Amino acid sequence: xxxxxxxxxxxxxxxxxxxxxxxxxxxxxxxxxxxxxxxxxxxxxxxxxxxxxxxxxxxxxxxxxxxxxxxxxxxxxxxxxxxxxxxxxxxxxxxxxxxxxxxxxxxxxxxxxxx
Numbered sequence: 001x002x003x004x005x006x007x008x009x010x011x012x013x014x015x016x017x018x019x020x021x022x023x024x025x026x027x028x029x030x031x032x033x034x035x036x037x038x039x040x041x042x043x044x045x046x047x048x049x050x051x052x053x054x055x056x057x058x059x060x061x062x063x064x065x066x067x068x069x070x071x072x073x074x075x076x077x078x079x080x081x082x083x084x085x086x087x088x089x090x091x092x093x094x095x096x097x098x099x100x101x102x103x104x105x106x107x108x109x110x111x112x113x114x115x
Contacts, residue, residue: 082106
């Protein structure tokens with residue numbers, strides 16, 4: 001949790017005083033406060049994230065064909081022996097050769113050939 005100075009909006013840093021008390025202080029204006037006394041926390045997220053939508057996109061052969069086209073592939077995946085779809089991209093300067101990517105439609109393993 002990050003606390004901010006109510007005077008100058010800088011970050012408050014922890015510090016131990018000579019008597020052993022712990023305080024939060026501002027390096028910019030010198031403001032001090034006891035932790036938890038009047039919290040000025042700006043990044044307090046009270047709701048939990050729902051990750052169920054992350055798993056809704058199933059990357060199967062139809063998904064890869066919709067992105068990369070209907071080009072047939074002659075490669076076999078070394079990991080799962082599935083079919084691999086080929087994609088050619090220009091990843092460097094125009095005067096250099098393109099990079100060929102093969103992506104497995106079963107396990108999503110990717111192989112890069114070229115520069």
